[in-house]
Amino acid sequence: MGFDIHGVDPVVRGPRPERPDNLYDGHTPKDIEVRDAYFDAKMEYEDSNPGVYFRRSVWGWRPLWECVNQFTDALTEEDFEHGCYNDGHLIPKDVAVQVAADLTKALESGKVATYLKERTERIDGIPDRTCERCKGSGREPAKLEVLEGQAMQGLFGVRPEPCRSCNGSGKQQSWESMYGMEEQCVEEFRTFCAESGGFEIC
Secondary structure (H helix, E strand, O other), X not given: OEEEEEEOOXXXXXXXXXXXXXXXXXXXXXXXXXXXXXXXXXXXXXXXXXXXXXXEEHHHHHHHHHHHHHOOOOOOXXXXXXXXXXXXXXXXXXXXXXXXXXXXXXXXOOHHHHHHHHHHHHHHOOOOEEOOOOOOOOEOHHHHHHHHHHHHOOOOOOOOOEOOOOOXXXXXXXXXXXXXXXXXXXXXXXXXXHXXXXXXXX
């Protein structure tokens, strides 16, 4: 699952590449060279026109959106709340421009870097959680059931396999640690906002 952020009236430099007709036959590309050429051109177009499209996984978007909300008063509570869902919420052009200006100030002043450093330190201080897969045993649940059954029958000699989720430790990092965040991401989103002409969060 991810978030696709589409510019409403973006700054455009050069024509958008046209998608070839019948690019796929079901899920299989009809012509791999045509497919690759199209997607290469599409990527080049998006790189040259950063206000057209911005994408992040759910793990990357939500911490970014929280960070943005820390450094601008342009977003309403409704904007922030709906920005956490894929419901097509619209951020108008004047708000997008103000967000870009506020993020520029926060980046240039070093406030974003400080925010990210403090965020990392806070998350690093969160204790590991008990592994949900093995319930803290460190062993593969299915294998553990087999072994317990064998033990009851007086059968021994089979060693339990370590849990695939925690590598046998019985612990996993906090959920918060999975939501990554870097200053470059803020910079890219600032540029997107400035050139998007407003955007929809889908």
